[in-house]
Amino acid sequence: MVGVRDLDPSASPLDYYGYELRRLREAAGLKQQQLGDIIYCTGSLIGQVECTKRVPTRDFSERVDAALGTDGTFSRLVGLVLRSVLPTWFQAYAEMEARASYISTFQAQLVYGLLQTPDYARAVLGVRSEGDLDAKVAARMERQRVLDRENPPLMWVVLSEAVLHQEVGGREVMRNQLAHLLDLWRRKWVRVQILPFEAGAHAGQMGSFTVLRFDDDPDLVYTEDFVQGHMTANPQTLREGSLRYDLLQAAALSLEDSAALIARVMEERYGHQPAPDGRAVA
Incomplete structure (x- = not known):
């Protein structure tokens, strides 16, 4: 049994979530195990959430x-x-990202966070993760x-071809991630282009960046270094970011050719391969 402690809901x-969960559970006349039985989890998990030792998921909620x-x-x-679980320096960006009407991003090494599968995200976040990885x-x-x-916002993503070849989380994780990128074609407001190796020197060599546009607020440019992120509405920086993004879009493959490349890499690099005994392996 998780020890009960007093929480300051403010x-x-x-803390507020845990306080309210305990208050409303007790008001319903349920013990932790009884509520756990109803929602198909352990009473211990209920207690851990109530004592803020575990972060609740949306499904749990x-x-x-x-x-x-x-x-x-x-x-x-x-x-x-869940917003509070994000790094402090990232929370302001996440809030603006959620409000944006148009998101255009170039990613040099990884799939953009909004397009990641859970397993891919786990592999990325697990490289240097302090605290609850499940919560992250x-x-x-x-x-x-x-x-x-x-x-939803209109999202236009340019990925370096290197993103497709950088094996994050293993072959099966990558195969599923690339399949997810192809599935996104069904969403007319999400578009993905690939910047091929053949493009040579390009406008994104300085690293990944994102431009957020809004209906009623100034546009923003967001970049990251290895410590934290940087967000600015400086007009000159925004102009430079927008120009670089336009150049990257122009150098990237068409939408159709990009999808074809994703599919080819998915099959050739991460497809099912025969094991030495002849059995198929992922």
Whole structure:
């Protein structure tokens, strides 16, 4: 049994979530194990969330709402909780990203966060991860909910071909990630182009960057170094970022050729290969 401690609900979104979960569970006359039985988890997990030792997921929150009849309280609150899991320096960007009407990004090494599969994200975040890796992955997946809203942002992504060949998480993870990029073609507001190796020297050699555009706010340019991110609305920087992005788009393969390259790399590099005994392996 997880030890019960007093929580200050004003300390953080996670503290408030744990405080409310305990309060509403007890108001319903349920013990931790009883609630766990209803939502198909352990009573220990309920206790860990109530004591802020575990970060709740969206699925957990939706099941709690259904079990306690809380009219979406925890489903709404979990977004704030997961946002708070993001690095402090990244939270402001995540907020602006969620408000953007147009996102254009060039990625030199990795698939853009909004397009990552859970397993790919886990491999990326697990390289240097302090704290709850599950929570960090859940926070990244929460960011992707912006693509499912009624009016999602238009997203145009240019990926270096190197992104396709950099094996992150193993062959199966990469195969599924590239398949996910191809599946995104069904979303008319998401477009992916590949900058091929044959492009040679290009306008993105200084590294990845993202331009966010808004209906009612100044546009922003976002970059990262190995310590933190940098976001600016400086007109000259924005002009330079926009020009570099236009040049990258012009040098990249067409949408159709980009999809064909993704599919070819997926099959040739990460497809099922025969093992020495003749059996197929991933």
